[in-house]
Amino acid sequence: MKNRNIVERDLRVVWHPCTQMKDHETLPLIPVRRGEGVWLEDFEGNRYLDAVSSWWVNLFGHANPRINAAVAEQIGQLEHVILAGFTHEPVVRLSERLVQITPAGLDHCFYADNGSSAIEVALKMSYHYWRNSGRPEKTRFINLSNSYHGETLGALAVGDVSLYKETYEPLLLKPFTVPAPDCFDREPGESCAEVARRMFVHMEEALERHAHETCAVIVEPLVQCAGSMRMYDPVYLTLLREACDRHGVHLIADEIAVGFGRTGTLFACEQAGISPDFMCLSKGLTAGYLPLAATLTTGEVYQAFYDDYERMTAFLHSHSFTGNPLGCAAALATLDIFDSEPVLERNRTLAARMTAATAHLADHPHVADVRQTGMILAMEMVRDKTTRAPYPWQERRGLRVYRHALSRGALLRPLGSVVYMMPPYVITEEQIDFLAEVAAEGIDIATGGGGRVG
Structure with missing residues (x-):
């Protein structure tokens, strides 16, 4: 079965949450066949690292054997x-x-x-x-x-x-x-x-x-x-x-x-x-x-x-x-x-890696703030770093980050102009580095030009 088959069937009958359905005329749905650990896999074998814990719910990975x-x-x-x-x-x-x-x-x-x-x-x-x-x-x-x-x-x-x-x-x-x-x-x-x-x-x-x-x-x-x-x-x-x-x-x-x-x-x-x-x-x-x-x-x-x-x-x-x-x-x-398991202790190590991997973005000319509380880290894109003037919401800068992340095999779903990571606790330090790299690339793409993006 191909991704396209599932997507075509979906769009005939499913109304998705928190979505302007007309977007899917140009923004393809990602049909997920299976999950394992931090990864989601579609029907054609493409994998996406779930950096948002599937709407902040997944703690210990997809298809966790104990659960x-x-x-x-x-x-x-x-x-x-x-x-x-x-x-x-x-x-x-x-x-x-x-x-x-x-x-x-x-x-x-x-x-x-x-x-x-x-x-x-x-x-x-x-x-x-x-x-x-x-x-x-x-x-x-x-x-x-x-x-x-x-x-x-x-x-x-x-x-x-x-x-x-x-x-x-x-x-x-x-x-x-x-x-x-x-x-x-x-x-x-x-x-x-x-x-x-x-x-x-x-x-x-x-x-x-x-x-x-x-x-x-x-x-x-x-x-x-x-x-x-x-x-x-x-x-x-x-x-x-x-x-x-x-x-x-x-x-x-x-x-x-x-x-x-x-x-x-x-x-x-x-x-x-x-x-x-x-x-x-x-x-x-x-x-x-x-x-x-x-x-x-x-x-x-x-x-x-x-x-x-x-x-x-x-x-x-x-x-x-x-x-x-x-x-x-x-x-x-x-x-x-x-x-x-020493979950909270391990999370402190992972949180420190998230801090280190994104620290350089504090100097980005269009990042006003890199903030973190535990296993939640956010990077806020702005039009003007000095005044912290935001981008107009209509420009949908975060959507450009989302598209880029998908192309690199990551699920990053920004909130407006705020790019964030809230990953499952089974993520590795190397995978955190990968997410930080993808996020930085996406921010560069999203803030590189004027006008409407996405």
Whole structure:
């Protein structure tokens, strides 16, 4: 079978996510036949190094033998069962382990099947907690500018990336949006920690003004991934935890993209030494194998719903595939790898190689910033390095990088003008060097001329 056959069939019937389908008149789809480790292979034997972990989900490589075996064993025992009134051993074991490894105080797990749904659970649960606690006036949320939390309506509402949100504004609840502590906007000589402390004034003002009507503050700890991989210092989270406690507002940590070792610690919140009231997990939870999400919360929140049925305080929220045994088996196998191998230690070595391999790009005339948090590294292309003036989005400079990378056997999928690497943890140092080389070539091509590219 040839690539063209699959592509022709696809374009007749499939509507792809986050895609202007007309692009595929000139930008060929890549049909993938198989995956192994960091590699994806098409139907004609061409291979592509998966530098973005297939949308940030893959931790330990494609077709990982340990996870394969765990899912295969589970599928022979129980593929799915309703989790209302029933339970099963994989979901109990997974919940026990998540409670054990997440920050202290997160004692109960509520399951969904994707990251956006985990956010919806946290939003509804926070609001419902205050309602059950006699505070029905608390109906609002505070978010950060440039944040992203998913694309179902509730999750979309508490994000702030206009590309995804603007079209649907009439349908959405209205959060209070506070300027993010983005280190990209630091003044000359200012540290990222100083930026975080300076910008926290805006959050403090919002809490002082709106805490009485606010359920929760929601943040992506350390890295705003879909928001062009913008990064900030952990001290902001430390200040935020203290302020939320002082003002009587919940803290929701969206660790969907940054959890499970991406930022250098198992969970990003650890770097600030804090425990949120809600932690949302997905993506790496199953190492990219199956759709599964978990929203963890505290015993205090749980107890606010625990009452006689007639009181109508129960959290009547459900998903058909809540706590799916196959997903739980994949997640347990993923946690087994963290337990039995020095994953975080190895990642520190790989992260250092990523730093070294891309260091020269800091001097590129059209790269404003090379920034990194753990296993996430981003290079931001700009029209003018001195003023940091961006390229017009219509020029689609990142698309030129994407095309070049494919021609060299790599999957790099920039966010606008931001080229980034978020590879599986099984990548080698030599493969990191290759990605850095391809990225540098792509940046040179994308910034070499004026006008529309792509």
